[in-house]
Amino acid sequence: MSFDVIPAIDVSAGRLARLQKGEVVPVAAFDGDPVAAAEEFTLGGARWLHVVDLDLAFAGEQANLQTISLLAVMDARVQASGGIVGEEHVRAALQAGAERVVIGSAALADRDLVQHLVDHFGEAVAVAVEVEDGRIRPRGGGDIELPLDDTLDWLASTAVARVVHVAVDRVGELASPDLESVAHAAFRTKRTVIASGGVTTAADVRAVASLGPLVQGAILGRALYEGGLTVREAIRAAAETGA
DSSP states (O other), X not given: OOOEEEEEEEEETTEEEEEETTEEEXXXXXXXXXXXXXXXXXXXXXXXXXXXXXXXXXXXXXXXXXXXXXXXXSSSEEEEESSOOSHHHHHHHHHHXXXXXXXXXXXXXXXXXXXXXXXXXXXXXXXXXXXXXXXXXXXXXXXXXXXXXXXXXXXXXXXXXXXXXXXXXXXXXXXXXXXXXXXXXXXXXXXXXXXXXXXXXXXXXXXXXXXXXXXXXXXXXXXXXTSOOOHHHHHHHHHTTTO
């Protein structure tokens, strides 16, 4: 299977935004218009858009379903994310037009719930694993902290098709991806893994795409808005690895 370069489109109240030191702040690129950003990314060759509802993630309000609907009719499929921890959240995002929904790692505190969502929605859901200091620490998840390997091993026992590995301390930092942890998640789960956090340069994309056949995507955020990297350049870098 081919490697996907997946642009992130973080939204709050229907406008582009991002987290900065725990606060949601507006993004000036594309005049703050998520549709304009999506048009640019799809023209560059993106086949998926990772749409993050910051209002749901940090205020508990699923307020950006209309944005998902607007983006879902474009030439890329929508992967909805951000604070999705219940069946009603999954259903609403799918009904709005998302093709895939990422269950937030805070939901992993209730394995019965995650098991139910995976069994019920199948390929339409992935599960996020937010990793920090060798533990699962969901952003916006209060005091939840889970053992990493035990959780990955449990996910391997389920029918989940995809895991989104999030390097928490590298998200939005224009740093570099945590290649070792991404590879570890693929090894433990034996599932398709999408990497998120710190993917900043073409070299970073090549490095992630070189991790092996189970690592099949990278989510790019701030690098596309401020870092000077384009979707087309990232896709070209992945292709150079044969992924």
